[in-house]
Amino acid sequence: IWKEEFSEAVSDPYLAISNTDVSSSPSYEFPADWSIKTRLLFTSSQSFAWADHLKAQEESLGYVQHCRGALINLPQSIQEPKLSTELRCAFQQSLVYWLHPFLPWLKLFPRIGADRKMTGKNNPWSYDEGLQQVLMSEWCLSFTSLYNLLRAKLCPYFYVCTYQFTVLFRAAGLAGSDVITALISPTTRGLREAMRNEGIEFLLPFxxxxxxxxxxxxxxxxxxxxxxxxxxxxxxxxxxxxxxxxxxxxxxxxxxxxxxxxxxQMDHKPESVVLVKGTNTFTLLNFLINCKSLVAAAGPQAGIPPTLLSPVAFRGATMQTLKARSINVRTQVQSHYKDLFSLEIVGPVMPHSMHSLSMLLRSAQNGSYSAVCYTHDPTAVFNTSISNEQSIKEDPYSKDLKKCGLHPNTLEQLTLCPTLGKSSIRLLEMNNYAYTWKA
Structure with a gap:
């Protein structure tokens, strides 16, 4: 009986973790979603034709703006989006992400549950230990490069995607923490024991x-x-x-x-998520580099190092772009037909991309659109609260963090404490420049 009484009497950020559907009231911002989206489907009563057939110069400028971390501020409303070179360049800029390793004949995200899609693909390194060592050596250099960028606050966050679990590293100042954090999900008892044996201190938020x-x-x-x-x-x-x-x-x-x-019993479940903080994240880096079970020993993913995903360039990374296409359809509304326009973005869509795209569409679609968000389920738990504090003690807008390449508005969103628990945003709507969302 007392369990029911005290569960309603407690107010604690950790207790916001929930599996139930959550919807919001209208707001001028939506909460940070640290899950990776595999697909976004935007719909609007106004055309997305402006996102089609970018000119070579617009595409090139978009790449340059991304590499230089250019800050683009669009007006609240754009009357002729298709004629706005600034909009189209900014759109290209928002689609860029960085990946390692890059094997053109293999889709390296997602990695969890991808064996069936990889079956039958040509993997010349499966039985070549020398080639596997070269791949892993290059991967270690790239991983270390990313961590050093993160520590210097020149990279805001990055993901390590293995065939069994995913790790999210975040720079100090993000998600309500004033130290570097890493979340690992899902985990097993064996992995947790191995981490303890290496002296890695961690918490189990649930x-x-x-x-x-x-x-x-x-x-x-x-x-x-x-x-x-x-x-x-x-x-x-x-x-x-x-x-x-x-x-x-x-x-x-x-x-x-x-x-x-x-x-x-909690193995392989969202509840098995592990939180590592501060200097322990460096020990985690060395642990992962030396972890023999990090790479599959057999099966379609045998010998393939984990996928590294980042918003910014790092050593050994390959620039990639999210795939985008617009579709025009006519849908029946009562007794008449109505034009409905959609824009599909195929992932991996990281948190900063989702936010930057939402800002672009606010201007291009005159503050009215909706988005259905498809989440890579194992990463939804990255929205778990990691701090008892409502906000970090230090100023989140330190000069160093401002150099990480994110738009100030996006950075502001990502500094806030996560509020979605182990849920993620499934539907995002904007009406009259105000957001509502469901998780």
Whole structure:
């Protein structure tokens, strides 16, 4: 009974984690979504023809603007989007991302659950250990380069996508933390034990929720006069009530087995997400570089290093662009037909891209459009709150973080504490320049 009472009485950022559908009231900003989207489908009553057939010069300028971190501020409304070179260049700029390794005949994102799509592809390195070592050596250089950029706040965040789990590294100043953070999901007991053995300190955010609830429950019982409630499984207060003979106190071995069973049960689930903070992220970097199970030993992904995804250039990276295409359709509304226009963006769409695209469309579509968002499910849990603080203590707009290549508005969004829990934005709508969203 007391569990139900205290769960409603507690206000804590960690307790915002939820699987239930969430919808919002109109707002001029939407929360940061740290999941990776595989596809965005924008729809509007106004044409997206401006996004089609970019001229060679517009495409080139878009690439240059991205590489130089150019800040483009569009007017609130653009009357003739198709004639706006500035809009079209900014659109190209927002589609750019960086990838390593790059194997043109293989799709290297997503990696989790991709075996079936990779079956039958030509993998010349599968049985060539020398080639595998070269690939891994180059990957280690690229991974280290990314981490150094992150530490210098010249890269805001990046993803490491393995065939079993994904890691999100974030620079200090983002997601409500004043230190570098890394989230790993999903994890297994074996991986967590290996990390402990390497001296990596980490938290299990969902277990923190349990501890907080338990602590509040004990506090409520104490508040009702049960002063003997303690942390030793709560059995001392049963003795006070004369009920110790009615309930058998578990022995140490039983308690240990129960904890181990609970730990194994969360394997491969969102609840297994691990949080690493501060200098421990550097230890994590070395752990991942030396982790033999990081690369599949057999199957279609055998010998392929994890995919590195970043908003900015890094050593060994290949520039890639999200695929975009517009479609015009006629849909029946009651007794008549209405033109409906759509713009499809195929991922990996990272958080900064989703935000920059939303700002572009606000201007191009006169503040009215909707977007259906398709999430790579294993990354939705990256929206878990990682801090007890409502905001970071230091100024998130440090000069160093401003040099990371993101638009100031996008940077402002990404500095805020995550609020979506293990959910992600599924539907984003803008009406009269105000957002509403559902998760």
């Amino acid at each position: 277990q923190e929720v349990r501890k907080r609830k338990s602590n509040v429950g004990v506090s409520l019982l104490r508040g009702r006069g049960m002063s003997d409630v303690d942390d030793d499984e709560g059995f001392s207060w049963l003795e006070e009530m004369g009920l110790q003979d009615k309930i058998k106190k578990p022995d140490t071995i039983s308690i240990k087995l129960c904890k181990e069973r609970n730990e194994v």
